[in-house]
Amino acid sequence: MASRTRRPGPATAARAGFRRRRLPMRLLLPVLVLVALTAMLLLRGFVHSEILADHRVQPPAAKDKVPQEILEGGPVIDTRGDRTTSLRVPDHRIVLTFDDGPDPVWTPKVLDVLKEHRAHAVFFVTGTMASRHPELVRRMVDEGHEIGLHTFNHPDLSYQSRKRIDWELSQNQLALAGAAGIRSSLFRPPYSSFARALDNRTWPVTEYIGDRGYLTVVNDTDSEDWRKPGVDEIIRRATPEGGKGAIVLMHDSGGDRHQTVEALEKFLPRLDRQGYEFQNLTEALDAPSAHTRVTGAELWKGRAWIVLVKASENITGILVVGLAAVGVLVLARFGLMLLLSGLHARRTRRPDFRWGPHPVTEPVSVLVPAYNEAKCIENTVRSLMESDHPIEVLVIDDGSSDGTARIVEAMRLPGVRVIRQLNAGKPAALNRGVANARHDLIVMMDGDTVFEPSTVRELVQPFADPRVGAVAGNAKVGNKDSLIGAWQHIEYVMGFNLDRRMYDVLQCMPTIPGAVGAFRRSALERVGGMSDDTLAEDTDITMAIHRDGWRVVYAENARAWTEAPESVQQLWSQRYRWSYGTMQAIWKHRRALVEKGPSGRFGRVGLPLVSLFMVLAPLLAPLIDVFLVYGLVFGPTQKTVLAWFGVLAVQAACAAYAFVLDREKLTPLISLPLQQILYRQLMYVVLLQSWITALTGGRLRWQKLRRMGAVSAPPVTRDESRERVLDGGPAR
DSSP, rough: OOOOOOOOOOHHHHHHHHHHHHHHHHHHHHHHHHHHHHHHHHHOOOTTTTTSSOOOOOOOOOOOOOOOOHHTTEEEEEETTTEEEOOOOTEEEEEEEEOOOOOTHHHHHHHHHHTTTTEEEEEEEOOOHHEEEEEEEHHEEEEOOOOEEEEOOOOGGGGOOOHOOOOOOOOHHHHHHHHHHHEOOEETTTTOOGGGOTTTTTHHHHHHHHHHEEEEEEEEEEEEGGGGOOOHHHHHHHHHTTOEEEEEEEESSSSSSHHHHHHHHHHHHHHHHHTTTOOOOHHHHTTOOOOOEEEHHHHHHHHHHHHHHHHHHHHHHHHHHHHEEEEEEHHHHHHHHHHHHHHHHHTTTTTTTTTTSSSOSSSHHHEEESSSTTTTHHHHHHHTTTOOOOOOEEOOOOOOOOOOHHHHHHHOOOEEEEEEEEEOHHHHHHHHHHHOOOOOEEEEEEEEEEEEEEEHHHHGGGGGGGEEEEEEEEEESSOSSHHHHHHHHIIIIIIHHHHHHHHHHHOOOOOOOTTEEEEEEEEHTTTOOOOSSOOOHHHHHHHHHTTTTEEEEEEEEEEEEEOOOOOHHHHHHHHHHHHHHHHHHHHHGGGGGGGOHHHHHHIIHHHHHHHIIIIIHHHHHHHHHHHHHHHHHHSSSHHHHHHHHHHHHHHHHHHHHHHTTTTTGGGGGGGGHHIIIIIIHHHHHHHHHHHHHHTTTTOOOOOOOOOOOOOOOOOOOHHHHHHHHHHHOOOO
């Protein structure tokens, strides 16, 4: 049935206008959350070198433009100002240098060994690693080591523009400022080795680096630990000849460095006994420290950067956990639905299956609450007149302004009564109908829904079991010709009706659909009738009946054809109300979690399932698409595509099974991939908006959906009629 609101007076209208002006902010908040999450993912990709990464390495080139004194000089190259000089480390002094860190596993081990042997070193850190592990940079500085820049993303600078070089340096300094509150004047180019390896491509970069105020530090002793040649070989290659001083290249990141750590444990005491000192670079050169303390805006900018990086790491970790959770939830839900819906179908389709010893033939009161349903009400009432079960029809006009009641009265149909009331909302209209109903079995339907001739009969057969207090029918989308209608059709068949089979087997049906449901009058009276405590009165009453000890079951052959929203705005309004109302119902019945008896059973089985599958899983589902986009853009693309299509294949298989089980054509499933991409995002934003409304204490109004009145019951074939007669026969 269309959702309704009481007619506003002037004051109410003013308040409604104020709320309408606030609504865009409610719509804006989910978008802001998405933008913030996207920004965090991009930042995470940035500091993991998945964005702007350039792994090209220049081949060797000619050296005729490199000064000979540089090629034959030491590993410390000074091109600052007008200088073009190089320096060597004095004899019996060793400057250990570690590239590519800090690494959370190996850098602490390296620092521990250095601390044990009272040795200092220089760590040439990348901005990405320093941003992610600032505590290790602080430890390096606190323990007397020196920090040098190794660019932010570790590109070969000979390929880069001066603008990119400046950016690499400034971002690297930003990371150091945030991590340890310092700047450094030491720089080591990525992929560098000895001074004699400089060529016509790398020398201009070295000159430019000097113009920016940096000392370029290469090495003259390469341990080649990155090759993992063995501990003894690393020590041999790292040991200077004849007591000479050296700048030794090692690595504390970039893979498994256990050989490096083991080599240090032997190398340091061995060379200490030979009279070597292990100093940082400026100590070895008797020069001022390479570190400069950062203060003011630069310091706070660096700290803000570190906070943002840490937030992106934490949020991404949470999103990964959320992705794993949604994967588990989706697979668990599909597995349960496939297994239990199959059990339900086999049980209810057995030739000897009966709800009770005798079919239900007693007359039924059908309640049709209606508010401004002039376009639909005639089709609805006429479909009831074709019923093969004895019924009375009560149309409760809830203050319509479009002549809904007059249309029904003008039809002058036998057994149809019109009850008028001032606009009071759907729960009040239904309670009014129950009070005026003549029979003990009550069928409720919406004013935009049409029944098949057998719908009422099929819907009330479960009442042959005296334990059954309510029955959910099979609601179907009647206007499924449009794309948005086809998507809702998939959702109804796959999501709602397959779910109801599962919940029936588990005896925790959460919702009797407002479009097609039946109740015992006694069950309604025991729980106090329909309540307006929530916006999902159908979910609220179903949970209340469960808690009172009644069974709630699903009648798959009780088909009803309802008019689904035909625009995104109408769909948004409807699902927003459903989502928020479901949350309200879960909160209202939360005490069932700790109660005993039937209420406790529903609370400990039904409420968690509803919370997980109807609230949490849809809220997390867009993570699949977020990581799809992330993987497509930043890689690994092939694995990402395969994973996404794997999830889609599981969903398609489940959807096809649901369609076959419901005897539906598979044609609408062609739009399933597009539905998963677009429709899921819409449902996510609706759910997020519902969460925001709930958390901020907002109140959601009933909203009238625009109806076209285009749905009519499909013809029933002769074979279908015969099959239904054999199942129980017409009751008249």
